[in-house]
Amino acid sequence: MNPYVKLLRIRGWYAFLCTAILGFVISGGVTGPLVDILIFFLMVSVFLGFSFSINDSFDVAEDLQKKSRSNPVATGEVSQDQAVTFSYSLALAGTILSAWFGPVIFFYYVGLTLLSFFYSAPPLRFKSRFPFDLLSHGLFFGSLILLLPALIFGSLNTGVLLIAISIFFLSVTIELWNHIEDYESDVMARLKTTVCVLGLEKSERIAKALAVFFPLTLVPLYHSGVYFLPFVISTSVYVMIFIRKARPAVLYSYANLLYGVLLVLALLSSC
Numbered sequence: 001m002n003p004y005v006k007l008l009r010i011r012g013w014y015a016f017l018c019t020a021i022l023g024f025v026i027s028g029g030v031t032g033p034l035v036d037i038l039i040f041f042l043m044v045s046v047f048l049g050f051s052f053s054i055n056d057s058f059d060v061a062e063d064l065q066k067k068s069r070s071n072p073v074a075t076g077e078v079s080q081d082q083a084v085t086f087s088y089s090l091a092l093a094g095t096i097l098s099a100w101f102g103p104v105i106f107f108y109y110v111g112l113t114l115l116s117f118f119y120s121a122p123p124l125r126f127k128s129r130f131p132f133d134l135l136s137h138g139l140f141f142g143s144l145i146l147l148l149p150a151l152i153f154g155s156l157n158t159g160v161l162l163i164a165i166s167i168f169f170l171s172v173t174i175e176l177w178n179h180i181e182d183y184e185s186d187v188m189a190r191l192k193t194t195v196c197v198l199g200l201e202k203s204e205r206i207a208k209a210l211a212v213f214f215p216l217t218l219v220p221l222y223h224s225g226v227y228f229l230p231f232v233i234s235t236s237v238y239v240m241i242f243i244r245k246a247r248p249a250v251l252y253s254y255a256n257l258l259y260g261v262l263l264v265l266a267l268l269s270s271c
Contacts, residue, residue, distance in 0.1 A: 003072035004086055007053035013045075015174075015252075016141055019167060020044045022259055023146035026163065026266040027155040039100050040152055044145070046094035047113065050087055051141070055120040055127075057083040065185035091117070101152050108151060115140040128191040130198070133179065134172045142171030159221070163262065166217035170255055173210040177248040180204060211242055211251045218258055227261065234258070 020041075024030070029037060056063075056071045063074035072078045078086075091113050098109035118124040119136045126132035143164040150156040179186065179195040180203055186193050195203040215235045222231035238254040 003077035006070070006072045007056055007078070007083055007086060008049040009052035009056070009070070010049075012052060013048045016048055016145060017044065018256075018259070019142070019145045020149065022163070022263050022266075023160070024149040024153070025263055025270070026160055027150040027153045028270060029149050029153040030267070030270050032153050036101070036152070039097055040149060043094050043097045043109065044148070046090050046097065047109075047116070047145075050090035050094065050113065051116040051120075053083060053090060054087040054117055057087055058120050058122065058125065061189045062182065062185050062191070065188045066182070105148075105152055108148065112140055112144050112148070115144070128186075128193055130192055130194045130196075133193050134175050137175040138168040138172040141175075143168040162220050163259075166214075166221070169210070169214060169217045170251075173207065173214060173251065174248065176203065176207045176210065177251075180207060208242075208246045211246070211248075212239060214251065214255070215239070215258075221262065222258075227265075231258070 024037075024040065029040065056073050057080055059071060060074045060080065063071040069075060073080055073083045094113060095106070095110055098106045115136055119126045119133075119140060124132075126136040146164050146167050147156070147160065150160045176194060179193045180200065182193075183195050183200050183203075186196055198206070215238065218231070218235075222228050234254070234257060238250065242250045242254075
């Protein structure tokens with residue numbers, strides 16, 4: 001595979017692209033002009049490609065410790081300078097596209113891109129700094145992606161904000177689990193992630209607690225109407241399964257189900 005295509009890590013886009021699609025649908029984007037829709041999804045795709053490629057550009061030490069073959073910079077398929085230049089070209093392309101929607105979206109997108117850059121790149125490198133690793137991930141790979149289409153298509157309402165809060169909480173929880181899985185390589189690379197600072201056992205307890213309390217962020221979205229009882233039932237099943245077998249995959253499946261329902265309802269209401 002071409003190393004520049006590997007830098008994009010398209011297979012890793014799933015959750016974040018779904019977040020953008022959810023925001024797009026609940027914001028009424030499906031009724032927007034076709035050119036606006038195309039430019040929006042190009043912006044999101046370029047942003048995701050940039051975020052993953054800039055991360056690989058500066059994750060060489062950790063990926064070498066993990067003996068990862070997925071990072072073309074760590075395997076020597078492309079130099080760090082080439083990867084960084086490629087990442088910058090993606091950021092520039094997305095920024096140019098964002099100007100189509102006016103100054104507010106332009107500066108919002110620039111801020112989103114800079115936050116992604118600071119997450120991965122030195123000297124700030126938020127991903128290696130407690131607690132900025134969790135907070136920044138919750139924003140640039142969470143709620144801010146969901147809010148982008150709401151700003152573009154003019155439907156920033158209470159419901160969207162509530163989902164954004166829930167997405168932020170989920171993104172923080174997922175990032176904590178990711179750092180737990182990377183604990184050994186992060187320690188060897190002398191990083192100061194949340195897990196490295198708090199310790200593995202304490203971090204695992206916090207991650208489990210966050211996963212169990214995550215459904216509370218969805219209560220305002222399901223508290224009324226005919227979907228409340230199915231929500232309670234599915235949540236009860238999720239909590240029981242998670243307590244018995246605390247795995248991120250259980251959290252992912254539950255979140256996909258509940259956000260999927262919101263997506264379908266939004267689609268039906270727009271028809």
